[in-house]
Amino acid sequence: MTTSLPRPGDWSFDAELLRRHGVNGPRYTSYPSALQFNEDFGPAQFAEQARLSNVGQYSRQLSLYVHVPFCASPCFYCGCNRVITRSAVAGERYVDFLEREIARVGALFEPGREVVQLHFGGGTPNFLDGPQLARVVACLRQHFHFSQVQDRDISIELDPRTTTPAHVAALAEAGFTRASLGVQDLSVQVQEAINRVQSFEQTYAVVAACRAYGLQSINLDLVYGLPYQTIEGFAETLDRTLALRPDRLAVYGYAHMPSVFKAQRQIPEDALPDAEGRLALLELAVQRLRAAGYDYIGLDHFALPGDALAQALRTGSLHRNFMGYTTHAQTDLLGFGVSAISHVGDSYSQNHRDLRQWEAALEQERLPIMRGVLLDEDDTIRADVIQQLMCGGRVEPEQIERAWSIRFQEYFRDEIHALAPLVQDGLVRVEPDLIEVTPRGRGLLRLVAMRFDRYLAGGQLQGRHSRAV
Numbered sequence: 001m002t003t004s005l006p007r008p009g010d011w012s013f014d015a016e017l018l019r020r021h022g023v024n025g026p027r028y029t030s031y032p033s034a035l036q037f038n039e040d041f042g043p044a045q046f047a048e049q050a051r052l053s054n055v056g057q058y059s060r061q062l063s064l065y066v067h068v069p070f071c072a073s074p075c076f077y078c079g080c081n082r083v084i085t086r087s088a089v090a091g092e093r094y095v096d097f098l099e100r101e102i103a104r105v106g107a108l109f110e111p112g113r114e115v116v117q118l119h120f121g122g123g124t125p126n127f128l129d130g131p132q133l134a135r136v137v138a139c140l141r142q143h144f145h146f147s148q149v150q151d152r153d154i155s156i157e158l159d160p161r162t163t164t165p166a167h168v169a170a171l172a173e174a175g176f177t178r179a180s181l182g183v184q185d186l187s188v189q190v191q192e193a194i195n196r197v198q199s200f201e202q203t204y205a206v207v208a209a210c211r212a213y214g215l216q217s218i219n220l221d222l223v224y225g226l227p228y229q230t231i232e233g234f235a236e237t238l239d240r241t242l243a244l245r246p247d248r249l250a251v252y253g254y255a256h257m258p259s260v261f262k263a264q265r266q267i268p269e270d271a272l273p274d275a276e277g278r279l280a281l282l283e284l285a286v287q288r289l290r291a292a293g294y295d296y297i298g299l300d301h302f303a304l305p306g307d308a309l310a311q312a313l314r315t316g317s318l319h320r321n322f323m324g325y326t327t328h329a330q331t332d333l334l335g336f337g338v339s340a341i342s343h344v345g346d347s348y349s350q351n352h353r354d355l356r357q358w359e360a361a362l363e364q365e366r367l368p369i370m371r372g373v374l375l376d377e378d379d380t381i382r383a384d385v386i387q388q389l390m391c392g393g394r395v396e397p398e399q400i401e402r403a404w405s406i407r408f409q410e411y412f413r414d415e416i417h418a419l420a421p422l423v424q425d426g427l428v429r430v431e432p433d434l435i436e437v438t439p440r441g442r443g444l445l446r447l448v449a450m451r452f453d454r455y456l457a458g459g460q461l462q463g464r465h466s467r468a469v
Helices: 013-018 041-055 088-106 132-144 163-175 188-193 200-213 231-243 262-266 275-291 308-315 355-363 377-392 397-404 413-418 420-424 439-450 456-459
Strands: 061-068 114-122 152-159 176-186 217-224 247-252 294-300 300-304 319-321 324-326 331-336 341-344 347-351 369-374 428-431 434-437
Touching: 013 275, 013 439, 041 341, 041 347, 061 132, 088 331, 088 355, 114 132, 132 319, 152 188, 163 200, 176 200, 200 217, 217 231, 217 275, 231 275, 247 275, 275 294, 294 308, 294 439, 300 308, 319 377, 324 420, 331 347, 331 439, 377 397, 377 439, 413 420, 420 439, 434 439
Parallel strands: 061 114, 061 331, 114 152, 152 176, 176 217, 217 247
Antiparallel strands: 247 300, 294 300, 319 324, 331 341, 341 347, 347 369, 428 434
16 A cells, blocks of 8 residues: 655644543653663663674664753753753863763774764753863764764754853854754743743844854744743744744643652642643644644654755654654664763663762763663564654554564554554554554654553553653
8 A cells, every 4th residue: 555654744633632632651752761771771781782783784873962961040840850050160070071971982882983963952051161062072073973964963952041142153163053942932921930031032142143153953942831821922922933933843841740850849830721721822833833834743843844854754764862853863872961861772771860970980980871771672663663653653564564574463463452542533544554643643643652662551650751742
């Protein structure tokens, strides 16, 4: 059977279906999710996976991620791993230790393996000044071979409140090609409630600087479900944000988990929109972005048709990892810094989440790995299925059978049966040679992928994940 890939932007918004199926679940930046990581996997196991990944046909291109945990002040909604400080010394010390880690990890990988992607996340990556960021990039270039291909991606997350045109100029000089800016919401009342007061003019200035200095792509982040958000206020945020015409937009749903993230206890729960209000905010965002010409990529992500993400969705080359949606499939991912996650071969691993423990490991000349997981064959098969669902909204059983020498209908008999309620609601189409998420189900990709997640049997782990919508 021949069928085309879903047209980018195909999402038939149905609030009733989203309400009915709005359960908690993983975001599937990995499979298994980080909840399955354990301390039996450590530095020795990582080194062995690195060795195996260098061999022959298994040698893949590399993606690099650098986590900078520092923030000058806490944003109450944030669930990232961060350290609140204003000390300039902290940044310089952190760079010193990053250089140690980069050198130690770099020695494990063959020098000819090309780096096609580098991303700085946080925290606030631009807590490091221009020279410090340039030092980290130079160290990475010293220990890894950066590709010269045109679509090489070097990106960074920026806080417009602390980013200057001079900072952007330094980023361009260091080779950065893309920037992602947090906006969240432009209502002053909302900003005060989440402890992130940021004017539109600050955002505009950074966007203008990025374009003036030749960065190829700009992403803006918005969040719905925040305290005191209203339809009218969020509509104004959307209109002013769209006036900047970013290449990409992410519209995240706020996950209120105060038992996990202490800073969220500062947010008054009675000021949060209810389930109906959240869906109304999401529907508004989808309508405005579609009307403005943005393609729906998946989950929370939208992009202009000419952007590389939209092109990758159309060609079937979209990929998903701990950096979110990316155009660089089939790479090994190396994470540097506190809490950073790596995906090498058939393994995931995570660095120490505590800054002092991360530093202590490097002082003792050890890899700062805290935990991880080695995937078995079932994990890799399911990871393939889930990756295809999350990135293209469809799975061709014959392709899975060829890749893994299984009989799809037998191997996933229970999972296909579990899709029946979603089929009945028109969210998924299941045929012998195709499983495809319909436009009605595009907003519930996580829910469909969850049917193939063996670790969610019985739903016992769902309470430890954010809501799917």
